Amino acid sequence: MSLLRVLGRPMLASMFVAGGLESVRNPKSVAPAAEPVVQPVTERVAVLPDRTEESVRLSGAVQVVGGLLLATGRLPRPAALAVAATLVPTTLAAHRFWEVDDPSERSAQRVHFLKNLSMLGGLLIAADDTGAAPSLLWRGRHAAHDLRRDAHLVRRSVRAGARPAAVAGRVRAKLPG
Numbered sequence: 032m033s034l035l036r037v038l039g040r041p042m043l044a045s046m047f048v049a050g051g052l053e054s055v056r057n058p059k060s061v062a063p064a065a066e067p068v069v070q071p072v073t074e075r076v077a078v079l080p081d082r083t084e085e086s087v088r089l090s091g092a093v094q095v096v097g098g099l100l101l102a103t104g105r106l107p108r109p110a111a112l113a114v115a116a117t118l119v120p121t122t123l124a125a126h127r128f129w130e131v132d133d134p135s136e137r138s139a140q141r142v143h144f145l146k147n148l149s150m151l152g153g154l155l156i157a158a159d160d161t162g163a164a165p166s167l168l169w170r171g172r173h174a175a176h177d178l179r180r181d182a183h184l185v186r187r188s189v190r191a192g193a194r195p196a197a198v199a200g201r202v203r204a205k206l207p208g
Contacts, residue, residue, distance in 0.1 A: 047098035054091025058084040068124040090117045111157035122147040
């Protein structure tokens with residue numbers, strides 16, 4: 032693994048582990064802000080808890096586990112996707128700068144919104160990072176390409192060997208016995 036991955040993944044994950052722990056320990060502090068985003072989501076997704084505090088705690092737990100997996104390099108791609116999935120509603124709930132009237136508070140919330148947007152971009156890059164190993168899709172495509180090439184070479188060699196064999200067979204058939 033490259034030095035950039037070894038250093039970068041824990042750095043990216045640190046905010047999610049810390050924030051997720053806070054959400055797990057104290058969901059009541061963020062539940063009022065999360066309410067406008069959580070309720071519409073829980074109405075559409077039946078597996079999510081109905082209570083906002085439980086949804087906040089679940090989101091925090093996903094952030095902690097995903098952050099730790101990402102930081103340690105264990106299942107980093109699914110971990111990054113899981114954390115990214117929690118970041119979208121978190122950002123929409125906590126940093127609604129468009130609803131703030133005070134210019135200084137609006138500016139601060141916009142900065143936090145853009146910070147989370149930047150972290151989402153980093154998570155998407157991490158989710159796409161194969162660690163310098165070819166992805167399964169790439170390996171599958173190249174294996175199929177190699178099989179087609181091998182089949183073509185076998186077909187050509189069979190044809191090339193069949194012509195002289197056919198000629199030799201005809202000549203042998205004409206020779207007296």
